[in-house]
Amino acid sequence: MSELLHVSASPHVRAKTTVRQMMWDVILALMPATIFGVYRFGWYAALVILVTVAACVLTEYIFEKGMKRPVTISDGSAVITGLLLALNMPPEIPVWIPVIGGIFAVLVVKQLFGGLGQNFMNPALAARCFLLISFAGHMTDFAVDGISSATPLAALKAGESVDVLAMFAGNISGTIGEVSVVAILLGALYLVIRRVITLWIPVTYIGSFAVFVLIFGGHGADWTYLAAQLCGGGLMLGAWFMATDYVTSPITTGGKVLFGLLLGVLTGVFRIFGPSAEGVSYAIIIGNMLVPLMEKITVPRAFGRKGGKADGR
Template sequence: MSDLRNVSSNPHIRAKDTTSRIMLTVVIALLLPAFFGIYNFGFRALVLILISIATCVLTEYIYEKLMKKPITIGDFSAVVTGLLLALNLPVSVPFWIPVVGGVFAILVVKMLFGGLGQNFMNPALAGRCFLLISFTSLMTNFNCDAYTGATPLASLKAGESVNVLNMILGRTAGTIGETSVIAIVLGACVLIVAGVIDLRVPGSYIASFAVFVLLFAALSGIAISPAYLSAQLASGGLMLGAFFMATDYVTRPVTKKGQYIYGVILGFLTAIFRIFGASAEGVSYAIILGNLLVPLIERYTMPKAFGKGGERS
């Protein structure tokens, strides 16, 4: 009988979702901003995306092979990491940049901490931040055949006006995957409809960012207006980060209350970095710092177990 039945204590929860299905859905959703990035920046963007994905998948495979661990590349999590990393790169970077970033993201941030589900921060963003710190000039050079000059965020930082419609459509400089708000939001709709994400984290993130960026801009003497707020929301990696990276199952809080708090913290930090920081962008660092605060958030938002001080229902 022991071979036929598995006896375990309740509760018994069954779900059709698997890691591979969820990750594959994320890949499909990311194809929209990826295809637009290829259309916007050309063949070089496609090459960078393929290099980044191949590096992440191979790094995970080689590590698990050498460590004699089960091979997990079939869960598509390494593909998601490679694709997200590539979408956060300027198209002008050398081809070895996604290799270095991919190895760091998978080997250092993911595998050395136990693999999928054990990493303490988003691997793709950690890889991007590592590249930003190590190769700042390469990672902040957005000049290419399609666009030259400052990004919209840099122009806003300098007090210049920007074309919000071009930013929404994607006719602007930036990283491969962050330029088109429409493509990102359509991809996010795929995740929402599929039930992979909800609006707790991205909604609280974007809403709180809007409040804090207006507040901090006013305190800094920056002229605020609907056009300024629209430009801040549509520029940079805010939408990509809010829907595709802040919602990472592993590095976000598990409690509903914690997810709202997490989103507000991300909005606060992003506004701080954008208005008062030396760099025009702040999404990557905000999410990484938010990831580090997740254990603290969960400590104070996790419901107490019955009999351990919890309220009776």
């Protein structure tokens, strides 16, 4: 009988899944978008991916060794950071730029705040925003083999027509990992089946953005325009792989819904009313900073409490 009376701190129910298993599930889920990106843009894109991942892993290893901390590169978190950052790079960007981004992501955004689980914003997206500000020309140059072409979102912003089917399949200009909606959705399906992510954030994000576009996009119920907005840019990659980051997204169900709604509205504001055709990265970063507030207002009340004070006082 005494064996049933152990006293311990919560959580009392633990899953068998480890952080390492979840991280490598995400890496596996990113493989369709990664492989398609290399197929679409060539071996230089593969070089960008490899160099960016190496920069992130080496930065984490050197920092933890230098600070005499346990080396955590085997958990896969640095690999994910490098892979996501690389997939958000133009296909022919000089490799030293994503290297700087990888160092910034791991050293400044992740390790200086205490390492995995302590960073308050997504390291890959924070690094992408840093690079967009620092090297705007390179980060917005989507030329392939010396041939420059506007991204579908830029064409939409200019009032031009786009090929939605090509956007869905991936035969368009853009960053290495964002062009093929099919490849991204395949990876997302794997994460949902493996229960690595839930549908709350991505569905709320994409749905609220769609409603915003229908109301404020200036095209009414133009379903072709809406489909182009949904398939274009980093919306799908961001909604399924970056907004769902465990560390920088809410843990409460209500918080997840609020988070998704905020991201949808912010992305809509940036795309429709802002000077740029994109806005996913900045929307998620801003949302990351508001996560503590969302969790505070959506945390379930303890049973037997009302108005913040115990009943029957």
